[in-house]
Amino acid sequence: MADGRRQWRWRLGFVVVAIVLFALQFRDLPDGVLGQEIFWQLRLPRLLLAAFAGAALALAGLWLQTLFRTALVEPGLLGVSSGSALTAIIFLVLWPAAWVWMPLAAMVGGSLALFMVLALAKRFQLQGEALLLLGIALNALLAAAMQMLLLISPDQALRASSFWLMGSFAYGEARLLLPAIALLVVFTVWGMRRASAFDLWLLGEREAGHLGLPVAQFRRQIMWASSALVALVVVQSGSIAFIGLMAPHMASRWVGCSHRVLTPAVLLIGAMLAVFADALAQTLLSPLEIPVGILTALLGAPFFLALLRLRWQR
Numbered sequence: 001m002a003d004g005r006r007q008w009r010w011r012l013g014f015v016v017v018a019i020v021l022f023a024l025q026f027r028d029l030p031d032g033v034l035g036q037e038i039f040w041q042l043r044l045p046r047l048l049l050a051a052f053a054g055a056a057l058a059l060a061g062l063w064l065q066t067l068f069r070t071a072l073v074e075p076g077l078l079g080v081s082s083g084s085a086l087t088a089i090i091f092l093v094l095w096p097a098a099w100v101w102m103p104l105a106a107m108v109g110g111s112l113a114l115f116m117v118l119a120l121a122k123r124f125q126l127q128g129e130a131l132l133l134l135g136i137a138l139n140a141l142l143a144a145a146m147q148m149l150l151l152i153s154p155d156q157a158l159r160a161s162s163f164w165l166m167g168s169f170a171y172g173e174a175r176l177l178l179p180a181i182a183l184l185v186v187f188t189v190w191g192m193r194r195a196s197a198f199d200l201w202l203l204g205e206r207e208a209g210h211l212g213l214p215v216a217q218f219r220r221q222i223m224w225a226s227s228a229l230v231a232l233v234v235v236q237s238g239s240i241a242f243i244g245l246m247a248p249h250m251a252s253r254w255v256g257c258s259h260r261v262l263t264p265a266v267l268l269i270g271a272m273l274a275v276f277a278d279a280l281a282q283t284l285l286s287p288l289e290i291p292v293g294i295l296t297a298l299l300g301a302p303f304f305l306a307l308l309r310l311r312w313q314r
Helices: 002-024 033-068 080-094 099-124 128-152 174-193 195-201 205-210 215-237 243-255 259-283 292-313
Strands: none
Touching: 033 174, 033 195, 033 215, 033 243, 033 259, 080 099, 080 128, 080 215, 099 128, 099 215, 174 195, 174 215, 174 259, 195 205, 195 259, 205 215, 243 259, 243 292, 259 292
C-alpha cells in the first residue's frame, strides 16, 4: 500500500508539473493573430524540440547505464556527445551544403567515441569509476579538439556556433525535428520489444549469453542506437549534459528497474527535465537567455556528486 501511494504521488506530481510547463508557453503572448503566430511558429516547435531532446538523451542514458552496468555514466560523460559534436562541425567545415547528412556524420562520431571507450576499457580491464574516468578523459580530449577547430576556423558563422554548442533549443528546424521524432518512436518500440534482453544484460554478459542472448550483436545494437539518439540531439541542440544521468535514476525510483516500465518513464521524465530547464533558461535572467546546457550542468553536477557520495558510502 505504501509503495502504491508513493507511485500515485509521483504520477500526480508529474501531471501537475507537465500542466505548468505547458502553461508557461502561453506567458506574455500578445492578443490576436500575432500571439497565435508566436505560439505556433516559435514556442510550440521549441517545446517539441526540448521534449524530444530530453526524451532521447534520457533513453540513451538508460541504455548506456545498462550497457556498462553502472549508474554513473551518461552520454556526455562518456564522450558520445563531444564525439558527435566534433564530427558535425568537421562536416560543416568540409561539406556545408550537404546538411542533410550531418546527423549521420554526428552518429558516426558518437559511435567511434563509444567504441573507443569500450575498447580501452576491455584492453585495460576497467570497470566502475575507472571506466568513468576513462570516459571523462576522452570527453575532455574531444572537447578540446572541437574548441580548437572553432578557434582556427575562418568562417565567422561557424565560430559563432559556440553558443549552439553550449546547448540551446532556439535553433531547431522542422525538417530535422520531425524525422528525429519519428526515429525516436522507432527506437522506443525497439527498446520495448527488447526489454527482457536489457534485463538479462544486467545479470552479466556471460550469464546473458548462457540464457540465449546474442551478446556481441546486442552490444553493437545498444551502441549504435544510443549514438544515433545522441547525434540527433546534438545536431539540433548542441551538447546538453546530465539529463541522461538524472532521468534514469528518477524513473527507477518511480517505477522500479524493469525496462518494460522503465523505458516509458524515462522518456517522460527526460522530456520534462529538458522543458523545465528550457523554461528556466528563458526566464531566470530575462531578457538574457542562458544556454540550456549550462543550466542542466548546474542542476546535474550536484546530482552526480550525490551519486558518487552514496556509492562511496556503501
